[in-house]
Amino acid sequence: MTTPLDTTDVKAPHRPLKVALLGCGNVGSQVARILLEDAEALAARTGASLELIGIAVRRLDAPREVPLPQDLFTTDAESLVKDADLVIELLGGIEPARTLIQTAIAHGACVVSANKALLAAEGPALYEQADAAGVQLSYEAAVAGAIPILRPIRDSLAGDKITRVLGIVNGTTNFILDQMDTTGAEFATALAEAQRLGYAEADPTADIEGHDAAAKASILASLSFHTRFALQDVHCEGITSISARDIEAAREAGLVIKLLAIAEKTVSPEGLAGVSVRVHPTLLSREHPLAAVRGAFNAVFVEAEYAGELMFYGQGAGGTPTASAVLGDLVSAARRIVLGGPGRTETTTGQVPALGIESVQTSYCIGLTVTDQPGVLAQLTQIFADHEVSIETMRQTIHHGSEGQQAFAELRIVTHRALESALARTVADIRELPVTTEITSVLRVEGI
Known part of the structure; x- marks a missing residue:
């Protein structure tokens, strides 16, 4: 006599999950493939x-580098997402994304997005909606590409x-x-090369002005x-003012x-503990791990209380x-x-205040030209002393100078760490000195 198998613990195969893809550009076409x-x-x-189950696009007849079944394409994105279990949003921008x-x-689908601009601007509202619906909103591709x-x-x-x-979260600027560091090129020449190779858009504003990096900084x-930091909490400066002389x-x-x-965690002059979020050109020691990140690659360096220093490195863009x-x-x-349970999104457990850049402790490298005459250095050092900034x-x-022209001195001054607000006042006072011809650059210094 045979005993029938007990199948009560055998789990039935899960039904197929319907995936909707929004956008079929460089990344979307590779995802579909x-x-x-x-x-x-x-x-x-x-x-x-x-x-x-479908790929929503603006134009059905647009040329595409990756051959895909034509019957997958649709212009009716709204109907597509309503019928999906999983939605991949690769449209970019705020609307209609x-x-x-x-x-x-709202229709119970989990969402995967690479849209850093949308998440930086509208992330908190979307996270709350996903939490309330019990679905997952994921966005690994929104920061540092494949890393x-x-x-x-x-x-x-x-x-x-x-x-x-x-x-380093923007491959174009890196x-x-x-290029400027390895070839001695000026900014405009290096930008043109980045555009020729496809690393920079025809309109590179979002990259070179730091906006793309700022969106990613708020997510990080x-x-x-x-804590939910918005784009307006990020201090942002681009690289357009960096010259070949600064690089040299x-x-x-x-x-x-x-x-x-x-x-980073920091404390304001008033003693308020908070977090400063910022994007700007920065001088790094060539010994620092981030200094070795070349070309269009990205890297993120994390400092944690217990784990210590960690670095994540890889390609930051590309389909x-x-x-x-x-x-x-x-x-x-x-x-x-398949396994069940609530969606996993972000973990917001507190509300740490966002502190302005004036609360940051940093160092400056100041480039300036002054007339070459007695007492100039004494005037400069007095201004630094007045603001309690150490050189x-x-x-x-x-x-x-040639005959009839006054000689001048080119100075590069690196400070010890001090409050950003004190450093900024120091630079402002130096600019007002009669002996100051020009302040050529002001760059923050990290990692030395």
Whole structure:
């Protein structure tokens, strides 16, 4: 006599999960290709097959580099998201991305987005909506492309206390500054090369003015310090004022200039503990790990109380690398649906105040020209003393004018760490000195 198998503990196969893709540009086309080509492997990892039910685009007849089944394309994005279990948003910009994500969440779909501009501007409202609906809103690809940085901050370091995050999170600006450093090119020449190679857009404003990095900085800060920081909380400066002479002077001093996104715990002059979030060109020691990040690569350097110093490095842009991050989020969200349970988004446990850059403790490197006459250095050092700012190093180069022209001195002054507000007042007073011809640059210094 045979005993029938007890199948009460055998779990039935999960139904296929419907995936809607919004946008089919460089990243979207690679996401679609991988979903179709690697369907079996993705199903094995998630516990359910992932069925790409449609790709929403603005134009059905637009040329596309990756050949995809034409019957997948649609211009009716709203109907597509209403029928999906998982929605991948790769449209960029605020609208219609925001409305479509809200529609997807309202209909119970988990959302994966690479839209840093939207998340920086509207993230808090979208996170709250996702939490209320019990769905997952994931956005690993919104910061540093293929580099897995958001999940390690959110999950791996959840039991630690992050004190500081420094990141090269924009490949375009890193390529430009690297070109200037390695070839001696001026900014305009390096930008033109970045555009020729496809690293920079025809309108590179968002990159070179720091706006793209600022959006990513707000996301990094929000996860690192469990507080929702908005784009307006980020102090932002770009790289358009960086000259070949600045790069050369940095090299002579053993430094390199990088556009850094920085989020760190600090204390205001009034004693208020908070977090400063900022993006600006920064002088780094060439010994610092971030100084070795070349070309269009990205890297994020994390300092935590228990783990110490960590660095995450990799390709920060490109269709296939960014698609890797998108699909990592997709598999995570799909597994959550298969296994059940609430969606996992951000962990906001407190409300740490955002402090302005005036509360930051930093160092300055000030480049200026002054008339070459007795007493100039005494006047300068007195201004530093008046604002309680200490000079660490001073380099002086005398330029003798031709007949009938007065000689002048070119100075590079590096300060010890001091309050940003005191340093800014020092520079303002130096600018007003009759002997000051020009302040050529003011750069913050980190990591030395």
